[in-house]
Amino acid sequence: MRIVTTTDLSLFETTKAQRQDFAQSVINSLKEGLTDPLKVHLQIKCLEDIVKQLTTHPEYKDLTLEEANKHGKSFELHNAKFEIKEAGVKYDYSNCGDPVYNELAQKMVELEKEIKDRQAFLKAVKPGTEILVEDEVVILYPPVKTSTTSITVNLK
Numbered sequence: 001m002r003i004v005t006t007t008d009l010s011l012f013e014t015t016k017a018q019r020q021d022f023a024q025s026v027i028n029s030l031k032e033g034l035t036d037p038l039k040v041h042l043q044i045k046c047l048e049d050i051v052k053q054l055t056t057h058p059e060y061k062d063l064t065l066e067e068a069n070k071h072g073k074s075f076e077l078h079n080a081k082f083e084i085k086e087a088g089v090k091y092d093y094s095n096c097g098d099p100v101y102n103e104l105a106q107k108m109v110e111l112e113k114e115i116k117d118r119q120a121f122l123k124a125v126k127p128g129t130e131i132l133v134e135d136e137v138v139i140l141y142p143p144v145k146t147s148t149t150s151i152t153v154n155l156k
Helices: 006-012 016-031 037-056 058-069 099-124
Strands: 074-077 080-083 129-133 136-140
Touching (some): 016 037, 037 058
Antiparallel strands (some): 074 080
């Protein structure tokens, strides 16, 4: 197993301006044909995967929090400001015993299902379809579909 040193990661310890310059130099290299765009795309995807694996790993989280706690709730170090704070706070209302909340939550579930069903119906509608809604003839059109083209990469 290879030992990772801070030197290995030092490329990423930069200022905002240095990161912007680096990104622009990659773009320039791509535009000038000096670098293979698909190779760079693969490398970026690999980098994203490494970041995800690290930041979601429980031991990584524990180790960084343990180290940060040695410095206090808010501190500056390595050209950055660190803050320890609660994030992603969630509340579970299911055990509150509030019948009003429970009824509203059930209505929300039913409405979400009705909306999804109606969306499926509208996706299948032919342009100019006439339907009767509360004694009124309404002309329906399918929803406008937009998308962006991208490249997917499946890492091995």
